[in-house]
Amino acid sequence: MRQSRAVEIWVGVFVALGFSALLMLAMKVSSITSYIDNKGYQISAAFENIGGLTVRAPVRIAGVRIGRVSDIRFDSDTFQAIVSMRIDAQYNHLPLDSSASILTDGLLGENYIGLEPGGDEESLKEGDRIEITQSALVLEKLIGQFLFSRSQGGASK
Amino acid sequence: MITQLQHLGAWALKRFERLGRSHLFLFHVSAGLGELLTRPGLVIQQIFAIGVLSLPIILVAGLFVGMVLALQLYNTMVNFGAEQSLGPVVALSLVRELGPVVTALLFAGRAGSALAAEIGLMKATEQLSSMEMMAVDPMRRIIAPRLVGGALSLPLLAAMFSAIGVSGGFMVATGLLGVDSNAYWSQMQANVDLFDDIANGVIKSIVFGVVVTWIAVFEGYDAAPTSEGVARATTRTVVNGSLAVLGLDFILTALMFGDNG
Numbered sequence: 001m002r003q004s005r006a007v008e009i010w011v012g013v014f015v016a017l018g019f020s021a022l023l024m025l026a027m028k029v030s031s032i033t034s035y036i037d038n039k040g041y042q043i044s045a046a047f048e049n050i051g052g053l054t055v056r057a058p059v060r061i062a063g064v065r066i067g068r069v070s071d072i073r074f075d076s077d078t079f080q081a082i083v084s085m086r087i088d089a090q091y092n093h094l095p096l097d098s099s100a101s102i103l104t105d106g107l108l109g110e111n112y113i114g115l116e117p118g119g120d121e122e123s124l125k126e127g128d129r130i131e132i133t134q135s136a137l138v139l140e141k142l143i144g145q146f147l148f149s150r151s152q153g154g155a156s157k
Numbered sequence: 158m159i160t161q162l163q164h165l166g167a168w169a170l171k172r173f174e175r176l177g178r179s180h181l182f183l184f185h186v187s188a189g190l191g192e193l194l195t196r197p198g199l200v201i202q203q204i205f206a207i208g209v210l211s212l213p214i215i216l217v218a219g220l221f222v223g224m225v226l227a228l229q230l231y232n233t234m235v236n237f238g239a240e241q242s243l244g245p246v247v248a249l250s251l252v253r254e255l256g257p258v259v260t261a262l263l264f265a266g267r268a269g270s271a272l273a274a275e276i277g278l279m280k281a282t283e284q285l286s287s288m289e290m291m292a293v294d295p296m297r298r299i300i301a302p303r304l305v306g307g308a309l310s311l312p313l314l315a316a317m318f319s320a321i322g323v324s325g326g327f328m329v330a331t332g333l334l335g336v337d338s339n340a341y342w343s344q345m346q347a348n349v350d351l352f353d354d355i356a357n358g359v360i361k362s363i364v365f366g367v368v369v370t371w372i373a374v375f376e377g378y379d380a381a382p383t384s385e386g387v388a389r390a391t392t393r394t395v396v397n398g399s400l401a402v403l404g405l406d407f408i409l410t411a412l413m414f415g416d417n418g
Binding site: 007008010011013014015017018019021022024025026028029030056058106 | 201202204205208209212238248252310312313314316317319320321323342345346347349350351354355359
């Protein structure tokens, strides 16, 4: 059976449009680049409590995103959460004694890891562990502490 | 009382008979799929009839769904100062849900009804039985290319729907509502995952493509060979196809996104 040429051209255009739409979704809507560009290095940190931190949460320094949380594990020996982060390769001069804390983006935003640079000459490398960490603020605990200190203050008067 | 019970039983038997027949039908069609590799022309023609001709309605619908989504969500989100999240919300709802589902519903109405009517009329005018007389298997020659064409077309249409919807949302968000255009894209990229969201949306649309086209060709093939039978087959295609899409969507969503919302 002979195909009319116009039909073939239209189908070609249709398929091309469909795949370019898929490509646009992959490139522009999702962050395919974070999968391609995997040259960064991995560091980890132990936290007492990670709050609502999730895998793929951003790692920021001075508010700039420099990497992502790649894995969260629970260490049953120390009873701490071990958070692994992948830092983009271009940020390779972070001081070794930097500290990590779990912060919240705005009042209702998602949790992220904020790094605070230290003063060490040496920089963090693949596999290093950040020693100084600060846990997530858990609102219930905070309120509990506040009420406790209030009642204590009231008693001493 | 007894007659009512008899009616109920007859009705149930008829349902099961149709269910069984539709699955045997799918099995027979699948047996003819391999032959299509040697005759891709048949499939190309069906992609034209099913996919290309559905393009205008899908593109227009996608554009407007995206724009309306941005407008409506903005009203609520601006109360929380969360209008920066407009991009991810529009993109996620389009890519995960609305793209596959609305495309499949429109597809059932636009292409499914046409398929059922076409095959039903072929049956009513005895074209199918004359093909069998000439030792041409209508399953292979007529049904299989349509099933493949539909199953290939719907994912592409759904991707276009989502892409143009996101762009429509972008136009409204930045042009009309004054959301920062950089935030729209960067927040979207930070929150939409290639595998979790986009790949799952594509899987959904492939499933919908197979199911809707299957229902359409089966209803057409199974239609009573009268004008009334064709009319009923067309109606059933749209109704059953849409219901199947919505039901399957719930199951697929629960499987894909059920664990972490």
